[in-house]
Amino acid sequence: MSSDKNNRRRPWRHPRNRKVVLPYRTAAAIAVMEMGIRDYRVIAQAVGLSPQEVQRIDRAEDEPVRLLSTLGIPSGEYFKLEKEVRCPKCHARVVLAPCVACHSVSYSTSG
Numbered sequence: 169m170s171s172d173k174n175n176r177r178r179p180w181r182h183p184r185n186r187k188v189v190l191p192y193r194t195a196a197a198i199a200v201m202e203m204g205i206r207d208y209r210v211i212a213q214a215v216g217l218s219p220q221e222v223q224r225i226d227r228a229e230d231e232p233v234r235l236l237s238t239l240g241i242p243s244g245e246y247f248k249l250e251k252e253v254r255c256p257k258c259h260a261r262v263v264l265a266p267c268v269a270c271h272s273v274s275y276s277t278s279g
């Protein structure tokens with residue numbers, strides 16, 4: 169039995185895959201990475217983890233992390249960030265990941 173003192177929020181669950189249950193911040197870090205942000209320090213500040221923890225998430229050693237990375241963040245799911253980040257694609261400053269601006273653009277325009 170372990171008690172995680174940092175686990176103040178409920179874990180995040182994938183709406184369609186019961187195996188994917190992750191701490192909220194871990195799922196948020198994956199969402200930020202999906203935006204194309206690769207700087208561990210930027211990701212860490214955005215979600216409230218340490219760069220080492222982000223690096224570990226990026227290595228996808230845990231099965232739920234690997235599953236979510238493969239499945240991708242489901243559409244309609246957004247994670248509130250603790251610090252705003254600049255979207256590398258549209259350069260908007262956002263406090264939600266994935267980038268809301270990019271998502272709405274990708275539906276209304278064709279490349």
Ligand SMILES: [Zn+2]
Nearest residue numbers: 255258267270
């Ligand atoms: Zn964007």
